Amino acid sequence: SQKIEQNSEALNIQEGKTATLTCNYTNYSPAYLQWYRQDPGRGPVFLLLIRENEKEKRKERLKVTFDTTLKQSLFHITASQPADSATYLCALDPGSARQLTFGSGTQLTVLP
Amino acid sequence: GAVVSQHPSRVICKSGTSVKIECRSLDFQATTMFWYRQFPKQSLMLMATSNEGSKATYEQGVEKDKFLINHASLTLSTLTVTSAHPEDSSFYICSAREHSGADTQYFGPGTRLTVL
Numbered sequence: 001s002q003k004i005e006q007n008s009e010a011l012n013i014q015e016g017k018t019a020t021l022t023c024n025y026t027n028y029s030p031a032y033l034q035w036y037r038q039d040p041g042r043g044p045v046f047l048l049l050i051r052e053n054e055k056e057k058r059k060e061r062l063k064v065t066f067d068t069t070l071k072q073s074l075f076h077i078t079a080s081q082p083a084d085s086a087t088y089l090c091a092l093d094p095g096s097a098r099q100l101t102f103g104s105g106t107q108l109t110v111l112p
Numbered sequence: 113g114a115v116v117s118q119h120p121s122r123v124i125c126k127s128g129t130s131v132k133i134e135c136r137s138l139d140f141q142a143t144t145m146f147w148y149r150q151f152p153k154q155s156l157m158l159m160a161t162s163n164e165g166s167k168a169t170y171e172q173g174v175e176k177d178k179f180l181i182n183h184a185s186l187t188l189s190t191l192t193v194t195s196a197h198p199e200d201s202s203f204y205i206c207s208a209r210e211h212s213g214a215d216t217q218y219f220g221p222g223t224r225l226t227v228l
Contacts, residue, residue, distance in 0.1 A: 034216075034217070036219075041203075041222070041224065042221055042222060043116075043118075043205045043207075043219035043220050043221045043222040044156070044205070044219045045219070046216055046217070046218065046219070049216060089155065089156070093217075099146055099158050099161055100146075100158075100217060101158075102155045102156045103155060104154065104155040105155055
């Protein structure tokens with residue numbers, strides 16, 4: 001069965017450094033991979049979507065890579081700030097408006 | 113960006129009562145809405161997929177008679193937890209995809225249900 005794993009349940013980094021979060025999957029060939037941010041007691045907020053034929057995507061301080069051979073996506077936050085502290089979820093997207101499959105999330109804490 | 117709202121944001125009820133949660137897409141039409149539940153420190157687990165005008169498709173292990181879903185219009189889906197019990201206490205989140213078939217899924221802010 002398909003499996004999605006986000007390495008590191010929790011990640012602490014110093015303000016100003018780059019945070020790198022990992023998402024690995026098996027037994028799946030997603031059309032897209034999405035990243036979300038979730039704050040405590042709130043619903044997920046969409047951050048970035050990357051397609052299977054894209055290697056990298058950027059949005060401001062965020063960068064996502066997608067390696068379909070390794071079945072892995074990396075999510076980077078550069079020049080991290082305490083306000084970036086949250087749980088980050090990756091989700092596999094089969095496309096065609098079908099449902100997402102979420103990873104368990106990585107809780108990021110950026111220390112001032 | 114597109115906005116999805118949920119009401120109520122928090123609800124506390126007695127065991128045995130039913131609770132209705134509304135999910136609305138405010139500025140777009142959503143052919144498909146999804147309902148998730150999330151336990152503390154766990155990821156979102158899909159409960160059901162709701163298509164406007166048709167019966168919801170439930171994930172394995174989710175009781176359709178307990179979690180009633182109605183998707184009456186392109187902007188509104190409701191989840192009713194019938195005869196709620198303490199083990200139903202959870203964070204319920206809906207999401208919606210735009211009618212145009214865009215890839216992005218927009219999530220509501222969630223509803224915290226506590227059953228006493």
